[in-house]
Amino acid sequence: MVMGLRRPSAARTAPLPGADPAETTAGDARIGSWALAVWLLLLTVAVVLLDTFTGNDLPLIPLLVVLPALASVFCTVRQTTGVAVWVTLVVVGSRIASTGAFWDVVFLIGFTALASALGVVACAARIRHATEVARLRSAAVALQRQILRPLPIVTRQVCAHGFYEPIEEDRFVGGDIYEVVQSPHGTRVIIGDVQGKGLPAIGTGFAALGAFREAAVREPDLTAVAGAVEDAVVRHNAFSAETGDAERFVTALLLGFDGGDRVRAVNCGHLLPWLLHDGAASAVDLHRTSVPLGIAELGGEARTAEWIDFLPGAALMVFTDGVTEARDATGDFYPFAERLGRWAGRGPDEVLKELQSDLQTFSGGVRRDDVAVLVLERPPAAGGAAPCPDAGTGEPAPQHP
Structure with missing residues (x-):
C-alpha cells in the first residue's frame, strides 16, 4: 500500500546511535539555539528599557512571562527551560531592585516562576505527543512497505x-x-x-x-x-x-x-x-x-x-x-x-x-x-523471464517464477 510532510529544520542533526528516530524527529528544535538567544536578549532589553521609561505606573516586566509559553511551542525542553530560567532571573532581579510593596514583588516573582514551569511542562507534553504520533506514522509506513513488494x-x-x-x-x-x-x-x-x-x-x-x-x-x-x-x-x-x-x-x-x-x-x-x-x-x-x-x-x-x-x-x-x-x-x-x-x-x-x-x-x-x-x-528476452535492470542500481532485478 501505498501511504504532510515535515520540512527539515536547520537545527536537525543526525540521531545518535541507538536513538529512537521518532523521538529524535519529534524533539527537533524549529529554531536554532543561537537565534533563540539573540531574540531572547533583544526582547528582554526592549521590555526592560520600556519598563524603565514607564516607571511604576505601568510595569512592563511582567510581560516577559509569555516568553516561556511561546518557547514551548517551537523549542525543545532544554531550550524552553533556558528561556524560563532567564525570564525568572530577569523578573527577580528587576523586582528586587524596585521600590514596590513587598507582597506585590513576592506575588510577581511567584507568578513568573509558576508560568515558566508550566511552559516547560507544556513543551515536554507537546514533544511526548509528537513522539507518539511519529511512532504511529513510522509503524504504519513500515506496515505498508512490508505488505507491498519492492x-x-x-x-x-x-x-x-x-x-x-x-x-x-x-x-x-x-x-x-x-x-x-x-x-x-x-x-x-x-x-x-x-x-x-x-x-x-x-x-x-x-x-x-x-x-x-x-x-x-x-x-x-x-x-x-x-x-x-x-x-x-x-x-x-x-x-x-x-x-x-x-x-x-x-x-x-x-x-x-x-x-x-x-x-x-x-x-x-x-x-x-x-x-x-x-x-x-x-x-x-x-x-x-x-x-x-x-x-x-x-x-x-x-x-x-x-x-x-x-x-x-x-x-x-x-x-x-x-x-x-x-x-x-x-x-x-x-x-x-x-x-x-x-x-x-x-x-x-x-x-x-x-x-x-x-x-x-x-x-x-x-x-x-x-x-x-x-x-x-515485456521482458527483454522473448519467451523467458529475462531480468530487467533495477531502476535504482542498474543491476538485474530478482525474478519471480
Missing part, C-alpha cells in the same frame, strides 16, 4: 518498473495498493486505491491484496479474480461495521498478460491506463468501467473484461490519483498528460525518474496523497 518485479510475461511514495502524516496515511503475480494463466496485475485515509484504509487494502494474490493463481478468468477481491472487501466491510469503523470501497484496475499482443483488463472505477509506444503517450479508452470493489451490489451489472492492444515495444503505465491530483502552491492540478508526452520516447526507468522528480518539484515537496506508479513492459 519494485521492479519480473515475471515470464512482464517486467514491472515503478515507484511508491507513501504519505507519512497520521491523518493522511492512505491505502494505495499494487501487486504483480505470476500464475498458470499468465501474469496478473492490480493497482488500486482505498477510499479514505488512516489506518483503517490499510486494513481494507490488505484484505484486497490478500484476496488478489490467492485468486490470481486460482481463477482462470480475470473477472473471477475481480469477483474474489470484491467478496474480500465486502467481508472486511462487514467486520468493520461490527467494530464501528466506516465501510470502504477500492477503486482498482486488474490486468492479465499472457505474452500475446493484447492485454485483458477489468476496470473497477480506477484511472485509465496510459500506453507508451513509438514516442507517444495516450490514454487507453476502456468502455466497460464498473463500480469500485466493495459496492458491486450498487452497480447492477456484472463486471466485464476487455482487451488492450499491447504491441512489441509498448509499455503500459498505471497509477493512483496521487499523481493526477497533486497540486502546486496556487492549487492547480499536476498537468500529467502534458508532462508524460514530453518523456514518452524514453525508457521506462527514465520516465519514472522524470515523473517522480517533476511531481516533487511541482508540489513543492508537500503532498496530500500516496503515489503509486507502475510501468509494465
Whole structure:
C-alpha cells in the first residue's frame, strides 16, 4: 500500500546511535539555539528599557512571562527551560531592585516562576505527543512497505518498473495498493486505491491484496479474480461495521498478460491506463468501467473484461490519483498528460525518474496523497523471464517464477 510532510529544520542533526528516530524527529528544535538567544536578549532589553521609561505606573516586566509559553511551542525542553530560567532571573532581579510593596514583588516573582514551569511542562507534553504520533506514522509506513513488494518485479510475461511514495502524516496515511503475480494463466496485475485515509484504509487494502494474490493463481478468468477481491472487501466491510469503523470501497484496475499482443483488463472505477509506444503517450479508452470493489451490489451489472492492444515495444503505465491530483502552491492540478508526452520516447526507468522528480518539484515537496506508479513492459528476452535492470542500481532485478 501505498501511504504532510515535515520540512527539515536547520537545527536537525543526525540521531545518535541507538536513538529512537521518532523521538529524535519529534524533539527537533524549529529554531536554532543561537537565534533563540539573540531574540531572547533583544526582547528582554526592549521590555526592560520600556519598563524603565514607564516607571511604576505601568510595569512592563511582567510581560516577559509569555516568553516561556511561546518557547514551548517551537523549542525543545532544554531550550524552553533556558528561556524560563532567564525570564525568572530577569523578573527577580528587576523586582528586587524596585521600590514596590513587598507582597506585590513576592506575588510577581511567584507568578513568573509558576508560568515558566508550566511552559516547560507544556513543551515536554507537546514533544511526548509528537513522539507518539511519529511512532504511529513510522509503524504504519513500515506496515505498508512490508505488505507491498519492492519494485521492479519480473515475471515470464512482464517486467514491472515503478515507484511508491507513501504519505507519512497520521491523518493522511492512505491505502494505495499494487501487486504483480505470476500464475498458470499468465501474469496478473492490480493497482488500486482505498477510499479514505488512516489506518483503517490499510486494513481494507490488505484484505484486497490478500484476496488478489490467492485468486490470481486460482481463477482462470480475470473477472473471477475481480469477483474474489470484491467478496474480500465486502467481508472486511462487514467486520468493520461490527467494530464501528466506516465501510470502504477500492477503486482498482486488474490486468492479465499472457505474452500475446493484447492485454485483458477489468476496470473497477480506477484511472485509465496510459500506453507508451513509438514516442507517444495516450490514454487507453476502456468502455466497460464498473463500480469500485466493495459496492458491486450498487452497480447492477456484472463486471466485464476487455482487451488492450499491447504491441512489441509498448509499455503500459498505471497509477493512483496521487499523481493526477497533486497540486502546486496556487492549487492547480499536476498537468500529467502534458508532462508524460514530453518523456514518452524514453525508457521506462527514465520516465519514472522524470515523473517522480517533476511531481516533487511541482508540489513543492508537500503532498496530500500516496503515489503509486507502475510501468509494465515485456521482458527483454522473448519467451523467458529475462531480468530487467533495477531502476535504482542498474543491476538485474530478482525474478519471480
